[in-house]
Amino acid sequence: MSSTSRLFSTGARHIYDTGDRLFTDAMRENVTYHCKNCNEYRQILSERGYSPDRIKSFDDLAELPFLTTLYLKRHKLTSLPDKKLIIKATSSGTSGSRSLVGFDLKSLMLGKDMVINVGLYHRLWSARPANYLIFGYEISKTNTTAVSKTAYGFTFFAPAAHREYAIKTEADGFTLSWDSVLAALERYSASPFPMRTIGFPSYTFFLLEHMEKNGIRFKMPKGSLLTVGGGWKQFYTQKPDKRRFYELAKEHLGIDENCIVEFFGAVEHPILYTDCRCHHFHIPVYSRVIIRDPDTLIPVKNGEVGIVDLLTPMMHGCPLSSIVTDDLGVIHDEPCPCGAKSPWLEIIGRVGVSGIVTCAAGAETLLKGENV
Numbered sequence: 001m002s003s004t005s006r007l008f009s010t011g012a013r014h015i016y017d018t019g020d021r022l023f024t025d026a027m028r029e030n031v032t033y034h035c036k037n038c039n040e041y042r043q044i045l046s047e048r049g050y051s052p053d054r055i056k057s058f059d060d061l062a063e064l065p066f067l068t069t070l071y072l073k074r075h076k077l078t079s080l081p082d083k084k085l086i087i088k089a090t091s092s093g094t095s096g097s098r099s100l101v102g103f104d105l106k107s108l109m110l111g112k113d114m115v116i117n118v119g120l121y122h123r124l125w126s127a128r129p130a131n132y133l134i135f136g137y138e139i140s141k142t143n144t145t146a147v148s149k150t151a152y153g154f155t156f157f158a159p160a161a162h163r164e165y166a167i168k169t170e171a172d173g174f175t176l177s178w179d180s181v182l183a184a185l186e187r188y189s190a191s192p193f194p195m196r197t198i199g200f201p202s203y204t205f206f207l208l209e210h211m212e213k214n215g216i217r218f219k220m221p222k223g224s225l226l227t228v229g230g231g232w233k234q235f236y237t238q239k240p241d242k243r244r245f246y247e248l249a250k251e252h253l254g255i256d257e258n259c260i261v262e263f264f265g266a267v268e269h270p271i272l273y274t275d276c277r278c279h280h281f282h283i284p285v286y287s288r289v290i291i292r293d294p295d296t297l298i299p300v301k302n303g304e305v306g307i308v309d310l311l312t313p314m315m316h317g318c319p320l321s322s323i324v325t326d327d328l329g330v331i332h333d334e335p336c337p338c339g340a341k342s343p344w345l346e347i348i349g350r351v352g353v354s355g356i357v358t359c360a361a362g363a364e365t366l367l368k369g370e371n372v
């Protein structure tokens with residue numbers, strides 16, 4: 001069994017254990033593979049005089065040349081022929097340049113092991129059907145965004161009694177209607193099944209604010225979950241105090257703070273980060289995060305803010321071993337009361353790169369059209 005397969009078959013109870021040996025071996029395996037199978041990647045490494053056999057200890061990974069998300073939006077890098085890429089996902093659903101990421105069967109199987117175990121650890125799996133409210137677009141031939149696929153995938157953690165999409169595809173584009181969302185909430189509140197939501201935190205927060213403004217309250221069935229993912233993107237300036245978010249959810253949907261789960265991930269780094277009961281994104285065994293000084297790109301100490309570099313050996317279709325995003329973050333290594341041993345990543349904003357249009361920016365346009 002390869003080191004990568006062993007890493008991804010880590011049991012649910014140990015997904016936040018520390019220990020770098022297996023991860024380092026899996027990274028060397030992955031980088032060696034991409035170097036052999038992707039001409040452009042091999043060229044990038046050789047231009048820097050880098051050889052994968054230099055990865056001997058975890059610290060050597062800081063020297064591994066990384067790709068940026070911006071670079072991936074402009075260059076399509078693959079390590080497998082197109083026909084082997086079973087699922088293709090794009091980073092942006094609206095306009096602007098996109099990253100295209102292809103998943104081959106092996107990466108999908110690794111991803112499946114990860115999702116099963118992350119779901120078990122965080123108690124997301126349930127045999128009880130749930131009514132889903134999805135703050136996203138329905139998957140269609142023209143909508144291949146990773147965000148929509150992830151949202152759809154999420155509706156399998158518990159069998160779907162019903163799926164309601166908050167954003168509908170119309171002939172002339174997308175429309176979002178609070179009225180249909182509120183009608184779904186009213187139906188769900190009277191259902192014997194719990195409700196689960198999934199979507200950008202901004203949508204969920206704006207919905208709660210809309211309910212507060214209009215004095216609307218529902219009591220969702222016991223076991224209901226609010227799950228948010230995709231980050232705040234262009235909404236950083238409007239990002240509410242998390243406390244206020246939790247208070248609004250309790251007051252307007254009757255959902256407790258411990259039933260609010262947040263995910264983090266990126267199409268170029270499809271690792272499922274899930275917050276713990278203290279709302280920290282612990283770094284799972286499948287990945288590591290290096291925070292780099294934005295000017296020198298040299299790794300900074302834990303606790304210091306810098307640009308986020310995400311590493312994982314999961315992907316085989318594309319050389320996504322080490323990806324620098326335009327997020328600014330910090331790694332915390334102080335003990336967390338939840339008991340997970342690994343450090344946690346806090347995303348605190350974005351680097352001011354102009355011209356980046358994301359799904360969330362498209363969402364902002366939609367929401368503005370609705371006078372929220």
Ligand SMILES: [Zn+2]
Binds near residue numbers: 278280
């Ligand atoms: Zn924790």
